[in-house]
Amino acid sequence: METLIKLKHADVVDQxxxxxxxxxxxxxxxxxxxxxxxxxxxxxAEWIKRENEIHNMIEEYKRAVQKNIEDTRANIDYLRxxxxxxxxxxxxxxx
Numbered sequence: 001m002e003t004l005i006k007l008k009h010a011d012v013v014d015q016x017x018x019x020x021x022x023x024x025x026x027x028x029x030x031x032x033x034x035x036x037x038x039x040x041x042x043x044x045a046e047w048i049k050r051e052n053e054i055h056n057m058i059e060e061y062k063r064a065v066q067k068n069i070e071d072t073r074a075n076i077d078y079l080r081x082x083x084x085x086x087x088x089x090x091x092x093x094x095x
Contacts (some may be wrong), residue, residue, distance in 0.1 A: 009080045016069050023065055028058050 031051040 007079055007083070009075060009076055011018055013073070014078050016073055020069055022067070023069075026058065026062060028055050030055050 031048050033048060
């Protein structure tokens, strides 16, 4: 049984570009301690700490997703190059 898998390179690249653009829009600013004024409640300190942790997690997530996008882009480029090199063999494609 023969299975044919087709890579629609342009479609995949378009989707990766859309994901990258969406990822760039993902932003959670750090909490403003200036807005709290002189408020030194324990709750406020815990809130700022938690907000900073969430901000750091989102930034780490964005880096991981961006790395996955870059890896995927490199992999599909490699697959396309391999496919093109096979189809341009002097004796024709292998079967």
